[in-house]
Amino acid sequence: MPYGLESTLEFDPSTSFINTTAVDNGITYSFTGEAVKATAHADCTGNQATNSAICVWDKSFSLPLTLLTKQNGITINQQNLTVSVIPGGGNNDTNQYSSLSGHIIIDESVSSYASYEPETSGIENLKFKWTVTVTEDTEGDFGIWNGSLVLNGSPASTLHRYLPPEILDASFSENTIVHSTEVAMTGAKNNVELASVYLYHGNTPCDDTSLCNYSLNKTSVALVCHDLNAQLAFSSTCNASDTTHCLNGKVGTINGTWGKVSIDTTCAITVLIPYE
Incomplete structure (x- = not known):
């Protein structure tokens, strides 16, 4: 409804x-x-x-x-x-x-x-x-x-x-709304996937229809980590011409690269969700 x-x-x-x-x-x-x-x-x-x-x-x-x-x-x-x-x-x-x-x-x-x-x-x-x-x-x-x-x-x-802005939300999970996540890895990594970002309207994942299409394809993610040795980047995977890329409201992935150093850091991840 x-x-x-x-x-x-x-x-x-x-x-x-x-x-x-x-x-x-x-x-x-x-x-x-x-x-x-x-x-x-x-x-x-x-x-x-x-x-x-x-x-x-x-x-x-x-x-x-x-x-x-x-x-x-x-x-x-x-x-x-x-x-x-x-x-x-x-x-x-x-x-x-x-x-x-x-x-x-x-x-x-x-x-x-x-x-x-x-x-x-x-x-x-x-x-x-x-x-x-x-x-x-x-x-x-x-x-x-x-x-x-x-x-x-x-x-x-x-x-x-239309989607009132107050019901739009972002999550690290495709099953429920999760606003934080932890990742533990060993060894040097190059562009390894750390987490995925999903969009929800209410408690329902967005799909690539007219209702969510604009938000799915215009969402951006900003990443800031305290330890500069951890290089994080967001890669958008949602494409309006291919609905499989937006499956379950997935808008993209967060990838990380670091060398042979010990890193214990907290990163601030901001998801900007535009809407019509």
């Missing part, structure tokens, strides 16, 4: 919207929105029984919309429309809530918009449904009509897992 989710919502003003027609007078509505890109993050708690996650998002998205009509002689006197999207929907890691609210005064008719679409998936086109209610008309027409708005083209919202 994910430790966290990241959602990016993009609106492109060049993207077309499906039109809707009010059945009372044949007016065709066309919506446009300004260019918007925003990113929200969530803390998620996994539910193994339902294979889902409950997520609390740090923000919702809002986008002002502009209504246009294709008929000559139609006058829009006033409009105030906003699309709002809450990523994740609060009940699992893909569904999200969306709503269209506000009002439009076309000539003398007042159209009110209020609805939500609870089943919109973050990996599909963004869909909105609403009800148009004419509450005032000089000709005495009253009624309720349904409409829909679909953002076409590439997905409007993408959801992917």
Whole structure:
């Protein structure tokens, strides 16, 4: 289950919207929105029984919309429309809530918009449904009509897992998190392997997938020993093009070289783990 989710919502003003027609007078509505890109993050708690996650998002998205009509002689006197999207929907890691609210005064008719679409998936086109209610008309027409708005083209919202930095860790063991190790050897050595370095997210070793790939391939190790007769170096073995090099979160090895001298030293090993 994910430790966290990241959602990016993009609106492109060049993207077309499906039109809707009010059945009372044949007016065709066309919506446009300004260019918007925003990113929200969530803390998620996994539910193994339902294979889902409950997520609390740090923000919702809002986008002002502009209504246009294709008929000559139609006058829009006033409009105030906003699309709002809450990523994740609060009940699992893909569904999200969306709503269209506000009002439009076309000539003398007042159209009110209020609805939500609870089943919109973050990996599909963004869909909105609403009800148009004419509450005032000089000709005495009253009624309720349904409409829909679909953002076409590439997905409007993408959801992917991300790793909060506080759950990333380094270890000398591929089985558990170990922050120190001891090595005892005799005789002169040349570039001998002393230890391996592994990355973990939580208690799980990183693998060479999109979740850990950036950290695995960008991790660096700095080595400092009190006795300069011990020459230690870190060799990266993880390669994004070959998953076997990153098996069990292994990012590389620490090798040592020394001559025929007695060495009893402590080395400070710093693992710098970048993350996206």
